[in-house]
Amino acid sequence: MHSFKDIFEQYSWNDVQQSIHRKTARDVEAALSASRRTLEDFKALISPVAAPYIEQMAQLSHQLTQKRFGKTIQLFAPLYLSNECNNICTYCGFSLEHKIKRKTLSAAEILQEINVIKQHGFNHILLVTGEANHTVHVDYFINAIHLIKPHFSNISIEVQPLEQEEYEQLQRTGLHSVLVYQETYHKDKYKHYHPKGKKSNFHYRLETPDRIGKAGMHKIGLGVLLGLEDWRTDTFFCALHLDYLQKKYWQTKYSISFPRIRPAEGVDISGFNITDKELVQLICAYRLFNEEVEISISTREPETFRNHLIKLGTTTMSAGSKTNPGGYSVDENSLEQFEISDDRSAEEVAAVIAANGYQPVWKDWDKVF
Numbered sequence: 001m002h003s004f005k006d007i008f009e010q011y012s013w014n015d016v017q018q019s020i021h022r023k024t025a026r027d028v029e030a031a032l033s034a035s036r037r038t039l040e041d042f043k044a045l046i047s048p049v050a051a052p053y054i055e056q057m058a059q060l061s062h063q064l065t066q067k068r069f070g071k072t073i074q075l076f077a078p079l080y081l082s083n084e085c086n087n088i089c090t091y092c093g094f095s096l097e098h099k100i101k102r103k104t105l106s107a108a109e110i111l112q113e114i115n116v117i118k119q120h121g122f123n124h125i126l127l128v129t130g131e132a133n134h135t136v137h138v139d140y141f142i143n144a145i146h147l148i149k150p151h152f153s154n155i156s157i158e159v160q161p162l163e164q165e166e167y168e169q170l171q172r173t174g175l176h177s178v179l180v181y182q183e184t185y186h187k188d189k190y191k192h193y194h195p196k197g198k199k200s201n202f203h204y205r206l207e208t209p210d211r212i213g214k215a216g217m218h219k220i221g222l223g224v225l226l227g228l229e230d231w232r233t234d235t236f237f238c239a240l241h242l243d244y245l246q247k248k249y250w251q252t253k254y255s256i257s258f259p260r261i262r263p264a265e266g267v268d269i270s271g272f273n274i275t276d277k278e279l280v281q282l283i284c285a286y287r288l289f290n291e292e293v294e295i296s297i298s299t300r301e302p303e304t305f306r307n308h309l310i311k312l313g314t315t316t317m318s319a320g321s322k323t324n325p326g327g328y329s330v331d332e333n334s335l336e337q338f339e340i341s342d343d344r345s346a347e348e349v350a351a352v353i354a355a356n357g358y359q360p361v362w363k364d365w366d367k368v369f
């Protein structure tokens with residue numbers, strides 16, 4: 001197999017959707033009692049008939065997570081380096097068509113921001129940008145990594161998809177992991193939500209984790225933006241992608257995230273909602289399907305819900321986040337990518353984790369165990 005595209009094209013969205021909805025209570029029970037769960041089991045666990053089994057799924061998910069990761073939650077801070085973007089993504093506050101003030105942090109501003117983030121205790125940082133290849137390119141990332149590396153044990157990025165050689169370069173500079181979410185695996189809807197710019201190329205994005213895997217990156221983060229399409233079908237394709245990558249690039253580690261669409265400046269999306277209860281079902285289903293994968297929950301989710309998720313399968317959380325370039329100290333009023341829902345400080349989040357009997361961990365797992 002050349003890339004995930006070859007696997008993906010063997011599936012039809014409608015067939016997958018129908019087969020999830022055809023799952024029975026007996027399929028869910030078989031999935032719950034299986035010692036190793038397949039993609040068919042995963043379908044049963046995310047299906048509507050699994051709703052009465054959520055409590056049982058939560059208990060299993062809790063046990064499996066604790067067995068693999070201990071009673072710990074890893075914390076990280078996102079650092080938005082730039083809100084420049086040449087793409088139109090209809091759900092994003094940084095989208096090209098929005099007439100907002102654009103900003104890319106200078107080297108001095110990056111140092112000013114990381115100084116504040118460091119003071120909160122973080123040792124793991126996620127660098128985020130839009131897609132503006134002329135100003136925010138590989139050389140810019142290399143420079144940022146050089147500046148940040150002396151101060152943080154782990155550096156991750158969530159930026160535009162790059163070429164394999166570029167990922168290799170970044171890895172040599174000290175990059176630890178790359179997050180690239182497909183947003184939706186529905187090809188036609190993807191075109192609808194991404195009408196302009198490089199991101200409109202569905203297949204280039206779909207094959208990005210293959211390029212990251214070939215580059216030998218330590219970790220790859222996958223995900224879909226919940227609210228763009230039917231969450232069950234979309235997250236099945238994400239599980240299929242994860243399963244493929246794990247088999248092919250078996251030395252790489254994986255994380256998964258389930259961001260739900262949040263309000264943002266100039267954005268009007270009334271999509272396919274997923275309830276809190278369904279999101280719990282989804283998180284537990286992923287844990288039951290894959291005992292190794294890290295599960296990350298961002299500050300898009302509200303405080304009480306995040307507190308509740310600590311014991312259910314989550315391994316990683318952002319905290320005290322700012323989603324605007326310069327938001328920690330340089331320019332606190334620049335436009336944010338989306339509204340934060342949980343606006344507690346990192347210290348407050350860490351205290352709640354500790355009150356739940358868990359240890360907040362300020363850097364990546366691999367450096368801990």
Ligand code: SF4
Pocket residue numbers: 085086087088089092093094095096129130131199
């Ligand atoms: S989602 Fe990313 S690529 Fe799309 S408009 Fe926003 S910043 Fe740009």
